Amino acid sequence: MSDALFRNEPVSSTPYVADGVSISLAAPLKRYSLRARTAEALETVLNVKVPQKIGATEGGIACLGPDEWLLRTPAEAAMPTGAGLPVAITDISERSICLVLEGPRAAELLMTGCPLDLDNFAVGRATRTIYETVEIIIIREGADRFHVEVWRSFAAWLWTAFTAAASH
Known part of the structure; x- marks a missing residue:
């Protein structure tokens, strides 16, 4: 029976691209x-x-x-x-998904709802924090690249919050 199950991701597989930032679903x-x-x-x-x-x-x-x-x-x-x-x-593979934020506005976008000063967050650093009220784990992979781990149940909300903030 489990062979017939198919997982739908809670966010779009098509990257969202705005001025200075892209938001995409990471590979499984x-x-x-x-x-x-x-x-x-x-x-x-x-x-x-x-x-x-x-x-x-x-x-x-x-x-x-x-x-x-x-x-x-x-x-x-x-x-x-x-x-x-x-x-x-x-x-805990099924609990979370990862959103990738890339571009010169990636840190700025994350700081619209995160209390950390990500301009001073070193490449290679990771931390558990929040975006507004949602728990996330941020891993800075490059100067303009962040991996954001979020529980699957909050992913659609976070995607909407990120894309809304990116559009302004």
Whole structure:
């Protein structure tokens, strides 16, 4: 029965382009919430270096808190379970989508509803914050490029808010 299911994304697959900014749906990703008492325990399970400073990113992994990381990988990637080690790896792929904001007005657009000063938000930094009242995770991938993770249930609202702000 599940073979017959088809997921419709909550936002348009056609990018919205306005003066100085484009808003688009990112390619499908696998997302994992990683929890561990130490970064070293995660490194043992994942066999890669993980960022240890809150807000840092490395190799698709963002450190969001003292014991919390977000891993984003290609949709076809496999993930170890961490069985037997003091870590928790939870697949949260279906919970969120990612909107990509690009262009010289990308930071300005995000700041219309986000309390952070994104002009001083370093490339490679990640943080959990809000846009108006919606929780988001922002990852700055370039001077003019942001990935915005948002729960699927809020995605249509956020898309509308972003496109409305971009049109002004």
